[in-house]
Structures are given as structure tokens and as C-alpha cells.
Amino acid sequence: MTFGFGAVRLLDNTGLAVPEGSILMVTGPSGSGKSVLLEICAGLVRPPQGVVLWGDTDLWKISPVRRLSMRRRVGFVFQNHALISNLTVFDNIALPLRYHTGLSEWEIREKVEESLQKLGIECLAAKRPEELSMEQMRWTAVARALIMEPELLFLDGPTTGIDPIAGQRILRLILDERRRRTMTVLIVSHSMQVARTMGCPVAVLENGKISMMDTAGEK
């Protein structure tokens, strides 16, 4: 795939493959295009050149309606959380359920409360995003991403800007979730600690090209 802004090429005819059920972390210098790469892989940004395949399906060759419905298989945690500002924490987490499932309001309540308890943020249910700390927003974003039990999980800087212990708890929660069911995880982070905790290979994005780093940390 190729992607850029004006004359700047963030991704220069490069590619990335993540086997089903595996975890991969992408790292690289600031401004190298890691977040854009993640958004392209999640089908949120269309690359002007190249293909995005989920299994055998080319994401940009299917109808917008089908693409929209395929996105229910995806969880995405944004670096800035992107919580819907006029919804409470509860409603933010419940949104995909309300939108994609035929669950009754009572069932949705039960499911969201269970998720809030699991993450230890039940006291935040009635709060709005502007009332939350960075860490609380991150937990909410993670809860929202996991509520639909996604097959694909995209994490953009999951530990950035929060204390290391909370960061480790988030990563362990995702590992636990992955142990329960098949989930492919693509992470973008600056921290090699994330790769160590997740025990995953690391790809480096630099000058528009992706290269795999071996386990010793050498390119």
C-alpha cells in the first residue's frame, strides 16, 4: 500500500500481513505514519494505492453497506480515545450493542455492567468523557472496543500517557481476552515493553517502509 499527504509519502509501496489469531506490534519514529497504517488496516482510511484484505475480502472492493457491517467484527482503541462526547461512559460502551445487536435494553445493561465490573470502572458509568482522567478514558475505550467480542483488535498507543501499571493491566486484560477466543491484535506503540508483555513480533515503520524486527530487537 501507498499513502501520503501531498509530497510526503508515509507508506511507500509497502505491506504488512498479520496472521489470523496472532499479535503484531508496529513501532517507529513519531510522524512515521504508524497511526495511519493502523487506520488503513482497520478500513478507516482508504489508501490511494494498494489493497486491504481481511481474510480473502478486499475491504475497498465491497459495498459500503457490507463494509459497515463487517466493521462490527472490529475493535479500535484510539490514542485520543475518541469517546462520543455527548454520551455517558455507559452509553459509549453500549453503543455498538445497541446498533448492531437485537439485544433488549435490559440485556444490554447486563452486558455493559458486566464489562464495567470486569474492568473495575463501574463507578464511571454515568460520567461523561470530559469528566474522566486519561486512564479512565483509556479503560472506557478498551471496554467499548471489546464489548462486541471483536475478531480484530486495533490498539493505537494503548499505554501512552497513562501510568505503567495501568498500561500493564490493559495489556494483560487483552491477553486474557485473547486466550478465551481467537482474536487478531495489531498494536502501534513506541514502547518495546508492550511487545515484551504481549510476547509478539515487532514491525518497524521507517521512511515509508515496514521491516520486521527479530526477537533480539535487531532489524
Next chain:
Amino acid sequence: MVAKGDDVVRLFMRIILRIGEGGMERCRTLRAMFELLYDTIVALVWGRGKRRISMKQVMNQVLFTGVDAFAIISIIGLLCGVIITIQAMTNMPKIGAGEYFGTIMVIAVIRELGPFFTSLVVIGRSGAALAAYIGNMRVSKEITALEGMGVDLTHFIVVPAFVGMILSLIALNIYFDIIAVVGGLLISQAAVNVPFGIFISRVVDAITITDIGVSVFKNVLFGATIAIVSCYHGLHAANVRMVPRAVFRAVVGSIIATLAINVALTIGFYA
């Protein structure tokens, strides 16, 4: 001399080209707005099964657009009624048309000024706020997050704004009309000393079902236009710098569209 002539031709061609490009761009924007309107109506009428319209979102829109605007509508409506009544009652007898102030009140307030002033207030308050809110949602990636969750933006954002805006505009316009008549009544009692019964009977006699129908129809079209134009510009604010521009475009676009619709309807129903 020849070179100078060529320069003029080149300059002229460049101006024509620029105008043409601008026109084409506006045509594309207009087409995209009609597409958004079509999608909104489809989502509203044939809202797919589980994807229920969020009544909470609609109520929020009604609360902000309608309820919160009652104070400003009261002031404008009252002043409008006062001005029209004073002008009608002091000038119309001079041309021997003193009997028709009720008709003037209905023509001015219920047919024209009510829907238009109400829509202006809604454009300035809610249309601008809606464009800014959606623009900020785009900038803070809330829109991307919604897309990422597979949420249909038309259904989640535009439909509640569309419904809320139309309902609010109808309610505000009825309220505006009542307040304007009350304003006229008060000033007619205080300044021109027209009896209460005569004032009311002349206004009521002058109102026809068509006036009320056209007024409500205008509100529906104005509300739909403001919602679509504001949502469209908000959704197309690509970055922080574009948000104020989106607001400006939403306000100007809504005013122009509302005026154009008003003229078309007035010609259609009354000309």
C-alpha cells in the same frame, strides 16, 4: 500590442475558468447535500430494524434547538408584533385601509416573518452549533470511531438532528406567531387604543387554513434544510482550521437556501 491583447484574453479565460470551477464545486456540494437528504429520508422512513433512531438524541436536539431558544424567540416575536401593529395602525388608515390590519398581521407574521425569523434564530443558534459540534467530532476522531464501529453516520448523527430541527422549528414558529400577535395586541391597546375583541377578531378572520398549512410546510422545509446543510459542512470539516469555516458555510448556506425556498413557496402558493 498583440502580446497585450493575448494577455487580456488569457486573463479573461482564467476568470471564466475560475468561475466555472467555482460553479462546478458548488454543484458538487449541492449534489452531495441532496444525497445526504436522500440518505436521511431513507434512514428515517426505512430505518433498518435494529437501528432504532435514538429518541434521546432527538430530544437533546429539540431541547437545544427548541426549548433553549424560547427566550430569544419571545423577544423577537414580541418586538416584531409591536412594530408591525404600529406601522399598520398608523399608516393604513391614511390610505383608507385601516380595516385590513388583521390581514397585514397574518400576511406579515404568520405567512412570512414567523417562519423566516424563526429559521434565522435557529440557523444562528443551532445550525452553527450543530456544524461546530459535528466538525469537532470529526477533528477529535469521534466520527472515525463511529465509522470504525460500523455505525451509520446518517442514522446516528443526521437523522436525530433532522427530526429535532423540524419539530423545534414548527414549535418555535407557532410560539413566535402567538407572541407576535400578543405583542400587537398589547401595543394596539396601549398606543392606538383598539379594543381587544376587534383586534383578535380581525386577526382570526384573516387566517386561513392555507396560511397555517404553508407556514408549517415552510418550517418542515427550513428545518430539513438547516439540518442537512449544517450536518454536511460539519461532517466535511477535515481539521481544526476547517471548523470555523464549516460554521460560516453552514450559516451562510442555510440562510441562502432558506430564502430561496421561501421565495419559491411564496410564488408557488400566493403569486
